[in-house]
Amino acid sequence: MTHPVPEVEVDETLVRTLLRAQHPDLADLPLAPAGTGWDNVLWRLGDDLALRFPVRSVSAPLVAHEQKWLPVLAPRLPVATPVPLRVGMPGDAYPWAWSVVPWFHADPAWSVPVTDRTAWAGDLAEVFVALHRPAPADAPVNPFRGVPLSPDTTTLRERLDRVALPEADRVLERRAELAAAPAWDGPALWLHGDPHPANLLVRDGRLHALIDFGDVTSGDPASDLATAWLTFDTDGRRAFRERVDAACGWDDATWRRAHAWALHLAVVLLQHPVDHPHLAQVGRRALAEALVD
Template identity: 70%
Template structure:
């Protein structure tokens, strides 16, 4: 897999044009570029808003998922989430749906010391207690989250071979042990889909918001629980786990997911050094347990 290149560059001029066409009351507010990830460009709009524009067609579907389901899920959750306050539609100047969302005065958790995250580990667990409830049949489908972990061995092997990670053999051996745990036999639960520490926002040493619900889906909660190793150290993980009280098989699958995701996050260390560092931390934590 190569690093995906943007299919559209969302410049300041394009962002302002779209605001002027569809939300003219916002069009004259200051625009500040806040970053472009794999799927979206983010422009801060004034002090309290942000416009989120897909830069690839696959990202457009994720924005639609957020527009459809965050208004349903947000009232259940004990922290803020980026529920769209305005919806953008395709136009002659831009082909996909886009959103205006709240701007949260916070810092992504991966910019904070790992030990400090223990203070809000229980709070994040409470987010999952509230979120992980049975989902309706029309919940979004994501083939890479909430699904059985055992079939992920071949993609994991290929990534380990491609990256030539120093602990590759140990990672694969431990992953196989963990992935052999009994599968999920409960109902398909609502899942965030991608709750690594870059999608967890912290303010005043507490969990302020959970963002980036584009991968929202349903299924086995173990893939969400992998954040226990991606985000925390042993102390934080213990507090997180104690609040959730899942069975041992679920935690073993979650640890297998953590190893799998940690390797995925390290696939593009030059283009995404932040994600690579999260991945390295996740591997170290998952192998230490």
């Protein structure tokens, strides 16, 4: 899969210009590129700050969602989150809102051996126990998370064909079986939307932060709970589920839908291009976990 082409080049000159115009007290801090994702580019600012810029028009609303809703959600969560410390406005050849956020001194979970993640499986469970509460009617809408998985697997089959996955038929059969579980009939709950191991940060053997709330939405918690397969091995998954179930009491149908989502998201992660090999690695390992169960 080809990485989406940025619609705006956010280089150091543009960043400095925006800072001088809007946040001049920050404009002379050391600045270094910290990576470009599917939707945003990140610049590190000084020792403890980062700048988050959308690079495509379709991703601009995601930053707006973070700016509006993270200050509401963060106080209820037991880990750090990138609550915007300041808001940047369009200007100087840059067309969208942007954010000044904390820089977390921690490691992404994908870089941690999977056997070491069990130690903080309960930490992540507590995040979802706190987050998965009824959301207001004006919560952001996301057509790709918190919704029923479509029975139409044409797109999934195309993705499987592109990566020439030998287990393609098995993936499709298992996904169909799991996705046939009874639908969510509870209230729309707050969801992170994308809690895979690149958005989980670990420090000193514990979960330190949950980042990238651009996909924040509401609906069925199953799509968030799919991280049980994306992030953990059998032992970690058991610890995660036991803690979640003790607090929330989700039924077997919820976990079957979560399992179906794990298969779906694993294939999506496998599609990431060569400049994001860690995400493809997460997808490969998650697929193996989801097919074993």
